[in-house]
Amino acid sequence: MQTLVLPVNPAAPQAEAIAQAADILKRGGLVAFPTETVYGLGADALDAPAVERVFAAKGRPAQNPLIVHVAAAPAARDLVTQWPENADRLAGRFWPGALTLVLPKAPRIPDIVTGGGDTVAVRVPAHAVALALLRAARLALAAPSANRSTRLSPTRAEHVLADLDGRIDLVLDAGATPGGLESTVLDLTTSPPRILRPGLLSPAQIEAVIGPILRPKVKTEDLATEHRSPGLLGRHYAPRTPMELVADHGLKRVQDLLRQGLRVGWLTWKVEEETGPVFRMVLPNEPRGYAAQLYAALHSLDAAGLDRIVVALPPDTEDWLAIRDRLQRAARE
Ligand code: TXA
Ligand code: MG
Numbered sequence: 509m510q511t512l513v514l515p516v517n518p519a520a521p522q523a524e525a526i527a528q529a530a531d532i533l534k535r536g537g538l539v540a541f542p543t544e545t546v547y548g549l550g551a552d553a554l555d556a557p558a559v560e561r562v563f564a565a566k567g568r569p570a571q572n573p574l575i576v577h578v579a580a581a582p583a584a585r586d587l588v589t590q591w592p593e594n595a596d597r598l599a600g601r602f603w604p605g606a607l608t609l610v611l612p613k614a615p616r617i618p619d620i621v622t623g624g625g626d627t628v629a630v631r632v633p634a635h636a637v638a639l640a641l642l643r644a645a646r647l648a649l650a651a652p653s654a655n656r657s658t659r660l661s662p663t664r665a666e667h668v669l670a671d672l673d674g675r676i677d678l679v680l681d682a683g684a685t686p687g688g689l690e691s692t693v694l695d696l697t698t699s700p701p702r703i704l705r706p707g708l709l710s711p712a713q714i715e716a717v718i719g720p721i722l723r724p725k726v727k728t729e730d731l732a733t734e735h736r737s738p739g740l741l742g743r744h745y746a747p748r749t750p751m752e753l754v755a756d757h758g759l760k761r762v763q764d765l766l767r768q769g770l771r772v773g774w775l776t777w778k779v780e781e782e783t784g785p786v787f788r789m790v791l792p793n794e795p796r797g798y799a800a801q802l803y804a805a806l807h808s809l810d811a812a813g814l815d816r817i818v819v820a821l822p823p824d825t826e827d828w829l830a831i832r833d834r835l836q837r838a839a840r841e
Contacts, residue, residue: 511673513665518542518682521640529680530645533558537677538565540654540668541641543633545606545687545708546661546803547668548577548651549676550641553587556618559650563620565675568657573623574650575608575691576630579642584630587614587648594696594718601717604634606691606708621650627697637682653690654679658744660810660838663688663803670807688800689830694721706830708799726829746838747810749773751817753839758820762786765816773809776820787812795827802831806838 514525529539536558539550549565551558553576563570578584581599585591588611595609613628622628633639642649653661654668654676662668665681692707694714702722703711711723754761758776762783765772773787777798789805791798809817819835822828 509674509677511669511676512678513669513681514678515681516637519636521637521680521682523640523644525680526637526640526644529641529678530647532677533641533645533647533649536561538562538675539641540662540665540672540676540679541638541651542635542665542680542682542685543577543638543651544604544635544685545633545690546663546685547654547665547679548575548633548638548649549654549668549672550577550649550651552645553621553648553650554616554618556620559618559620562650562652565672566652566655566657568652570620571623572657573625573627573629574621574652575693576617576621576628577633577638577642577649577651578630579639580632583648584609584632587617587628587630588612589614592696594701597717598694598696598714599632602709602713603632604639605632606634606687607631607714608691608693608707610693610695610697610704612697627695629693631691635682635685637680641680658742658746660745660747660806661690661803662807663800664807667803667807684800684804686800688802688804689834692830698722706833708830710826710829712826723826724829724833726824726826726832742837743840744837745834746840747806747817749810749814749817751806751819751839753819753821753835755821758818759783762818765818770815771813773812773814773817774820775805775809775817777822787814793822795822795831798822798828799831802834 551562608631656671692709693705695702777793
């Protein structure tokens, strides 16, 4: 299969490109498109064979469910059997945006979308290209991140192509996605609601609207023990190059590895003294800026032919929660 790439203006997408993409989706094809978080790989959510192609293109395990993207809240309501007060409040406050809500699924959603489960994850993305596509196609789009399963998520069209060229029909290339990290997944079928995956929207922002929720842990001790249980949840969001996390800025560890003759990449969040021949990338030391650049930095480090990537772990405060979550999963063996 030849993968077509169509450039689109991120703020005012060209109608022709959007129409072509919508056409492919209506015929059961696969289109990668930008959202405000990362690029998604979309297929008609109500077309089971099309959704099967998404799983095949990604090499994704069948039990891992997909997020269904819609243009507005009423369309999400049509995909679920319950729309609680909390859903209304959260959708009203945060959609379009980086919040995914898990609710009881309507029967017409194919089982393959939900991994056989009885809930469905829905969200309205806040990106002009994604919204234009959803409106033009008049479809709900099942769209996981547009990467091969367990790999780094794509924040640029080039990242999508590196993983999926020849496996999908089209990429809408609108440049870098602004958020850089995935949406927050919130389960509204439990009481209190529970965060299943931390993301761009913080627990505090959610609690300000609906009151207390179950939050993921952020402390280093929890993470350290989790680390020693390989396979608990498995490696995910990961570069191919072995990656390790260090609690300090990482200088000592980097020098150690250099002495062993390894080619070392170093991802850190504040500038430190010079170290010698190391591929160093410095990210902003505040969470929004860091999140926006994290995957792109890891993609660059991964492409540099290194033996090891050393990552300085950001502080264990809640504003760094989603970033630390991704780094820990990426560093798992
Ligand atoms: O920002 C995002 O959420 C991006 C963009 C493209 O929207 N999408 C994304 O999709 O990250 P994906 O498939 O890479 O991750 C979806 C996450 C997975 O952890 C999946 O297990 C969870 O959402 N999920 C999906 N449906 C679920 C459900 N019914 N119940 C619980 N978790 C669900
Ligand atoms: Mg993903």
